[in-house]
Amino acid sequence: MTSPTFSRVAVIGAGTMGRGIAHVAASSGAAVHLIDADAAAAAAAKDQIDGTLTRAVAKGRVTEDDRTSILEKIVTSDDRIGAVSAADVVVEAVPEIMDLKRSLFAEFAANAPAHALLGTNTSSLSITSIAADTGAADRIIGLHFFNPVHIMQLLEIVRGEETSDATVAAAQAFASQLDKEAILVRDVPGFATSRLGVLLGLEAMRMVEEKVASAADIDTAMELGYRHPMGPLKLTDLVGLDVRLAIADHLHAELKSPRFEPPQILRDMVASGKLGKKSGAGFYSYDA
Numbered sequence: 001m002t003s004p005t006f007s008r009v010a011v012i013g014a015g016t017m018g019r020g021i022a023h024v025a026a027s028s029g030a031a032v033h034l035i036d037a038d039a040a041a042a043a044a045a046k047d048q049i050d051g052t053l054t055r056a057v058a059k060g061r062v063t064e065d066d067r068t069s070i071l072e073k074i075v076t077s078d079d080r081i082g083a084v085s086a087a088d089v090v091v092e093a094v095p096e097i098m099d100l101k102r103s104l105f106a107e108f109a110a111n112a113p114a115h116a117l118l119g120t121n122t123s124s125l126s127i128t129s130i131a132a133d134t135g136a137a138d139r140i141i142g143l144h145f146f147n148p149v150h151i152m153q154l155l156e157i158v159r160g161e162e163t164s165d166a167t168v169a170a171a172q173a174f175a176s177q178l179d180k181e182a183i184l185v186r187d188v189p190g191f192a193t194s195r196l197g198v199l200l201g202l203e204a205m206r207m208v209e210e211k212v213a214s215a216a217d218i219d220t221a222m223e224l225g226y227r228h229p230m231g232p233l234k235l236t237d238l239v240g241l242d243v244r245l246a247i248a249d250h251l252h253a254e255l256k257s258p259r260f261e262p263p264q265i266l267r268d269m270v271a272s273g274k275l276g277k278k279s280g281a282g283f284y285s286y287d288a
């Protein structure tokens, strides 16, 4: 394998998303430092990547040699500064808390090499706000991956107000190294993906409220009529009604449009504990 352009990748936060990002970065040939505040969590994340790869080998999608070489490229620890100071790209995937992300980006700006691309996987926070006061806002950009990262093709690149053209170009080159299809979006609430996806879900809920059709028929309309892989209500059940409500409240407050006002049915279902698949009931019922 030829050496990739971004040959040293630091992934900060080894949860659901961080481990997936580490997996695709190592698959692209990069040496990856997968870092978590809890070193044991980082090691457990690598075990999970191993599990995913082992299943892929059993299905004939990955060779045993590739599995071994991908795992060899991933080193786990809690040494954030050590990893960041030797990185061509830093991808942050810690919880969605503005103060936490701001303090980490100040640390990255102070410790990463001057050429390093600094990306955040935030799904809803403003890139411009995360980058403010770091002194390196030109190098900071949104790199919004989708779960599961090794399967989902999209990388939503979000350009902050101060992000430079060179940083956008580097992010696009990183996407192509990872074999992702990139879209470029301005730093607005909900970016492109959440803004459209949430709106469709809210309208589908309003249609259930108005008894336009059953939840199943509304989903079938989009699956068969528009080739969506999954209808908007099934997807809402999967994501979690509470998660969707929080995002809709956030977008409603930020964009100040009635289009994003959560419908009463969503508030009522969340209040009664119908959170979707994880709670056993949402727009559909699920076996425990």
Ligand SMILES: NC(=O)c1ccc[n+]([C@@H]2O[C@H](COP(=O)([O-])OP(=O)(O)OC[C@H]3O[C@@H](n4cnc5c(N)ncnc54)[C@H](O)[C@@H]3O)[C@@H](O)[C@H]2O)c1
Pocket: 012, 013, 014, 015, 016, 017, 018, 035, 036, 037, 038, 041, 080, 092, 093, 094, 095, 096, 097, 121, 122, 123, 124, 144, 145, 146, 147
């Ligand atoms: N889960 C999704 O489907 C999804 C999809 C797209 C984007 N995102 C975004 O990705 C980010 C991470 O989400 P997640 O679901 O992977 O979260 P998660 O809770 O699964 O993982 C976060 C990890 O970060 C670690 N962490 C916390 N503080 C840290 C610190 N100071 N230094 C190093 N590690 C630290 C935690 O120990 C945890 O292991 C969030 O911004 C989220 O909005 C999530």
